[in-house]
Amino acid sequence: MDAAEFRPEDLERITAQAEEMLLRVEEVRKEVDVVVGRGTGADGQVRVAAGADGRLVELAIAPRAMRLDSQKLAEELLRAAQQAQEEAGRKAREVMADTLGEPMPTQRELDDRFSQVLESFESSMDERMRAIDERRRGTT
Structure with missing residues (x-):
């Protein structure tokens, strides 16, 4: 996913997917414990x-x-x-x-995916902040 294509809805979707995965992992943990x-x-x-x-x-x-x-x-x-x-x-x-x-993904795979999502989100936010700053300077 390109940083310029990242939207707030993407973060919501990713968060929902992460929550679902955590629930599934908890189910697995309970079954594996026995x-x-x-x-x-x-x-x-x-x-x-x-x-x-x-x-x-x-x-x-x-x-x-x-x-x-x-x-x-x-x-x-x-x-x-x-x-x-x-x-x-x-x-x-x-x-x-x-x-x-x-x-089940390894911890490293989960960490890598999270890092990619976070990097994409931060890049998108940086671009949006620059655009806001440019608009502010142009109207001031």
Whole structure:
């Protein structure tokens, strides 16, 4: 959008779109907050659950798994945790795509778009202020 083409209605439209997007993002956040991924290791003797943010929310080690040497137990715990985190991430992406109908923009993309709109708005306002100043000088 060219700065000279920017109108006040454009700002209203962009603001309404931003508000709608924020509502949709809030819906997604609520759905993603309950996403849980699960993983297992040591033939099911190690079970891990992770939230969409990747944090582990549950860890269960069956007594039989304690017979493993420490290195093997650590490997099985890591494997189960990675499975849980991958599944939670996949589920979260599915929720976002289902709710938004498209991949969710990154924060950088949102920042870039906002900067473009702000720059266009400021440029348009500068041009309008110059035009007002020129009229004022011409009539004074």
